[in-house]
Amino acid sequence: MSTITTPFGFSSTAAEVAKGIDLTGRRAVVTGASSGLGAETARVLAGTGASVTLAVRDMAAGERVAKDITASTGNRDVQVAHLDLADPQSVTAFTTAWEGPLHVLVNNAGVMASPEQYTEQGWEWQFATNHLGHFALATGLHDALSADGNARIVAVSSTGHQQSPIVWDDVNFAFRPYDPWLAYGQSKTANVLFAVEATRRWAGDNITANALMPGATYTNLQRHTGGRGSGRVPAELIKTVEQGAAISVLLATSPLLEGIGGRYFVDCNETDTVDRRTGTLHGVARYAVDADNARRLWDLSESLLTQAI
Template sequence: MTSITTPFGFSSTAAEVAEGIDLTGRRAVVTGASSGLGAETARALAATGAAVTLAVRDVTAGKRVAVDITESTGNQDVHVAYLDLADPASITAFTGAWRGPLHVLVNNAGVMACPEQYTEQGWEWQFATNHLGHFALATGLHDALAADGNARIVVVSSTGHQRSPIVWDDVDFAFRPYDPWLAYGQSKTANVLFAVEATRRWAADNITANALMPGAIYTNLQRHTGGRGSGRVPAHLVKTVEQGAATSVLLATSPLLEGVGGRYFVDCNETEVVDRRSGTLHGVARYAVDPDNARRLWALSQELLAHAR
């Protein structure tokens, strides 16, 4: 299997990646689009002519972003809808209200290294928000994605996935001490595994899913980790928000990704599979692209959601 390479790289912006792409008549959903990477991803998709729905918890902030996107792109077809990924009822309401085909679903929203917290169902907050919520959203929108005939799912993961595989016997930290970074890593591994299995399972529907590491970008995601002053990432490796959204937009729009799924990208290019923690922002752990792990996670996710109803 040949790795996907593109003319774009670390410094490319979302606007540069989307230049010349025409998605007029297509529809896109971007979660977490009220700020940061989600807002810039939505802006670039709107610039291609797509009808874009910002799926957000903060509708007021989402509406401000939608107005700004319309003013900057001229696209009047930008909408806002409420979505709380930690609440199965909210996801059901969103998917139940959707009508017509869907060309692009960008699973962008997320939380990182937050204090120990659990949903009403007893799910660990990061696993529930970053993975289970997006899993429920994508499966709930499956028919809309299939109706498009050539749909794409973009999954924002992280190099943080190298911190932890799925700990099958204790996903919710019921027995081991809670560690915010291990919980984050597990949820980001789940993001990659979802892309692998969705691509396999939905191949007959021409739905592809790819995962990505956007890079080191200072957004609201860092609210629990010290933000810009934390010094976790060398300054020369930090991207702007416009650069950080580039890989998401590439996976959502580029003709080079036609029919390609189950892959993991960094800096707008497919990255290598690694067997040890890379120590860089590149590389995808072998356990995160393992098809058996992907099938197992899909079954676990279905089971958890079934019990939540």
């Protein structure tokens, strides 16, 4: 299995990656598209001619972004729909209301290093939002993705996945002290494992899924970590929102990714598999692309969601 490389890299922007791409007649959903990377991803996808749905919690913010996207791209086929990933009923309402095929699903929304919090079902908040909500969304939209005949799922993960594998015996921090970064890491590992198993499980439906690290960008994601003043990443490694969204757009649109799934990308190229934390933004932990782990997480996720209904 050869490593995927592209002409793009650290400094590439979403607009540069999408240049020449025509998705007229195709449909895309971007979660968390009311600001930051999601908004830029949605804007560039709309620029390709796609019909784009912004799946957001804050409808007013979503409407503002949709209006701006239409003004900047000329694409009037931009919708806003409510979606709260931490609420299974909200996810079900979204998927039930969807009609017709879906070409691209960008699982972009997320929370990072948030204070200890649990859903009504007892799920740790970051695992519930970053993984379980997106898992329920993708499985709920499976028929729509399958109907497209060549659909793609983009899972926005993070180098933070190197902080923690899935802790199978205590996913929800019931028996260990809560650590916001370990919880974040576990949820981001789950994003990668989802891409691995979705690609395997849905190969017959011509659905592929890939995961990515967008790079260090300053968005609302950092509201719990001190934002620009946190100093966690050297200034030279900080990307603009336009650069950070490039890799999501690449995985969603590029002919170079045709039929490719279950991979993890950094700076618009597939990265190496590693057995120890790298201390950099590169590398995907072996446990995050392990096929057995991916199947186990899928089964666990189905079980948790079934219990919630």
